[in-house]
Amino acid sequence: xxxxxxxxxxxTAYDIYMRYMQLGNKEIKALFGGxxxxxxxxxxxxxxxxxxxxxxxxxxxxxxxxxxxxYEAWGIDVKTLSARYKKLKELEAIE
Numbered sequence: 001x002x003x004x005x006x007x008x009x010x011x012t013a014y015d016i017y018m019r020y021m022q023l024g025n026k027e028i029k030a031l032f033g034g035x036x037x038x039x040x041x042x043x044x045x046x047x048x049x050x051x052x053x054x055x056x057x058x059x060x061x062x063x064x065x066x067x068x069x070x071y072e073a074w075g076i077d078v079k080t081l082s083a084r085y086k087k088l089k090e091l092e093a094i095e
Contacts, residue, residue: 002043008033022064
């Protein structure tokens with residue numbers, strides 16, 4: 001099993017989730033701060049692909065993984081991410 005690295009930051013993770021239906025190497029690298037190599041990216045994609053196959057999620061492109069399935073497979077809770085992002089936006093408005 002691949003160890004999932006920490007996300008770069010809440011804003012990046014939320015933006016990627018909202019912008020992309022599927023993730024490729026570039027998006028995965030950005031999600032985890034750009035400090036991961038090809039082997040780690042491949043392992044993360046395989047985790048997501050395994051979950052996609054288990055759920056019967058269509059595979060449109062073998063080089064991409066479904067964003068929502070990938071986030072779940074990697075343990076990234078989108079509801080928590082969304083709440084934190086909204087709170088950060090509120091705090092930025094105050095400053």
